[in-house]
Amino acid sequence: MNGGKVNWTFWVDQIREGMCTPLIADAVSRDFVFGDRDIVGDWASAINYPMSNRANLAHVAHYLCILENDELAAKRSYLRHLVQSARQTTGPGSPIGPLKPPPGAAPGEGNSFSQVAAQLGLANFTKQPDNPFFILANLPxxxxxxxxxxxxxxxxxxxxxxxxxxxxxxWNDDLDQQAKEEQIAYTHQPTVEQPLVYHLHGIDTKPESLVLTEDNYLEFYERASxxxxxxxxxxxxVRNALxxxxxxxxxxxxxSWxxxxxxxxxxxSLFTLRRPLSLAIQMEPGQSNGITDMEQFRAYVQNYFGEYRxxxxxxxAAGFTSELWKQWEASSGNA
Incomplete structure (x- = not known):
C-alpha cells in the first residue's frame, strides 16, 4: 500500500545525476532472506528472554549482554542464531549441505550470515520485480x-x-585504532563501477563492530554526533552523501533505535535548507506496536519528517523499490 505521493521523475533524475543516497535498514536483509519469520523473537525464545518486547533486538541483546556480562558473546550469539536459522531455511532448489569455508577459515567455521545465505541459495539476486537488492545493485x-x-x-x-x-x-575507541589513511573509505574514490558500501552500525565479519545493544546505540549516537x-x-x-x-x-x-x-x-545534524528533498519509506505498523489511532500516527510521522524536507x-521497501525500478526502466526506454 502506498499512501504517499512520490515524484518519480525527480527520483529517477536524482539517481541518474548521482545525487541520491540510499540508507538501508538491517531489517531489509532479514526480510529478504527470512520473509515474515520473526527471527528476533526466535532468538529471544532461544535465550529465554523473560520480557514481552521480544521483537526489540536492542533490548534482547542488552539482556543477554547483562546476563553473561560479555557484550561480544551476545553479539556472537545473535550472529550464530542467524546462521543456524539460515541453515534451517531451505531456498528453492537449494538443499542444505556442507558449506564452503571462506578463505583462511577451517571447514564449518568463519561463515558469516551473508555467506551462508548465499551458499544456501537464500540470497537470490536474479531479476525479480520485488527484489530490493537486485534493483539497488542495478542503479548507478x-x-x-x-x-x-x-x-x-x-x-x-x-x-x-x-x-x-x-x-x-x-564508533568507539577500541575500533578506531587504525589510522584514517589506512581505512579504505578514507582513500577510495567511489565510482559506479566501484561503489562504496558503508556500514554505519558495523559488519558481521567483525562481531565487535556491531551496534546491537542499547548501550551500543547510545555510544554510537554520542560518537557520531x-x-x-x-x-x-x-x-x-560519506559526508558528501549525507x-x-x-x-x-x-x-x-x-x-527503532x-x-x-x-x-x-x-x-x-547535517540538515540544511539547501539539501535536496529526501524520502522516507515508512511501513504502517500493526496493532502490536501499541498504536491505537493510525490517522493521528500518520499525521505525527508526516510532521516529524516534514521539518527536515x-x-x-x-x-x-520492496514495494517502493519495485515501483522505482518500473519508473527507471520506463525513463530508460526499457519498459
Missing amino acids: IVVYLTTGYHQLLEQALESVGRAPVSDYYR EDINRQDGFPVP TKNSIMLLGYDLQ AFRVVFRGPIR FNLYWGS
Whole structure:
C-alpha cells in the first residue's frame, strides 16, 4: 500500500545525476532472506528472554549482554542464531549441505550470515520485480549507506558485475585504532563501477563492530554526533552523501533505535535548507506496536519528517523499490 505521493521523475533524475543516497535498514536483509519469520523473537525464545518486547533486538541483546556480562558473546550469539536459522531455511532448489569455508577459515567455521545465505541459495539476486537488492545493485549509485550488519548488498553488486568496496564506521575507541589513511573509505574514490558500501552500525565479519545493544546505540549516537562536526570524523564520500544528496530511507521503523540514533545524529545534524528533498519509506505498523489511532500516527510521522524536507511513502521497501525500478526502466526506454 502506498499512501504517499512520490515524484518519480525527480527520483529517477536524482539517481541518474548521482545525487541520491540510499540508507538501508538491517531489517531489509532479514526480510529478504527470512520473509515474515520473526527471527528476533526466535532468538529471544532461544535465550529465554523473560520480557514481552521480544521483537526489540536492542533490548534482547542488552539482556543477554547483562546476563553473561560479555557484550561480544551476545553479539556472537545473535550472529550464530542467524546462521543456524539460515541453515534451517531451505531456498528453492537449494538443499542444505556442507558449506564452503571462506578463505583462511577451517571447514564449518568463519561463515558469516551473508555467506551462508548465499551458499544456501537464500540470497537470490536474479531479476525479480520485488527484489530490493537486485534493483539497488542495478542503479548507478556510487555510495550506499546502511545500518545493516550483512553484506547482501555487496553480493548483489558483484552479481551484476560491479566491484563494491566495503567499510564500516568506527564508533568507539577500541575500533578506531587504525589510522584514517589506512581505512579504505578514507582513500577510495567511489565510482559506479566501484561503489562504496558503508556500514554505519558495523559488519558481521567483525562481531565487535556491531551496534546491537542499547548501550551500543547510545555510544554510537554520542560518537557520531561529535564526528559529524569534525573534518575527518567521517570519510568525505560519506559526508558528501549525507549533506549534498537526496537521502532515501529504506526499511526503517520510526520507533527503532537504529532509526533514532542515525536520524537524530548524522542526518539531523547535517540538515540544511539547501539539501535536496529526501524520502522516507515508512511501513504502517500493526496493532502490536501499541498504536491505537493510525490517522493521528500518520499525521505525527508526516510532521516529524516534514521539518527536515523528507517526503513520505507509506509502504514496504520492496514495494517502493519495485515501483522505482518500473519508473527507471520506463525513463530508460526499457519498459
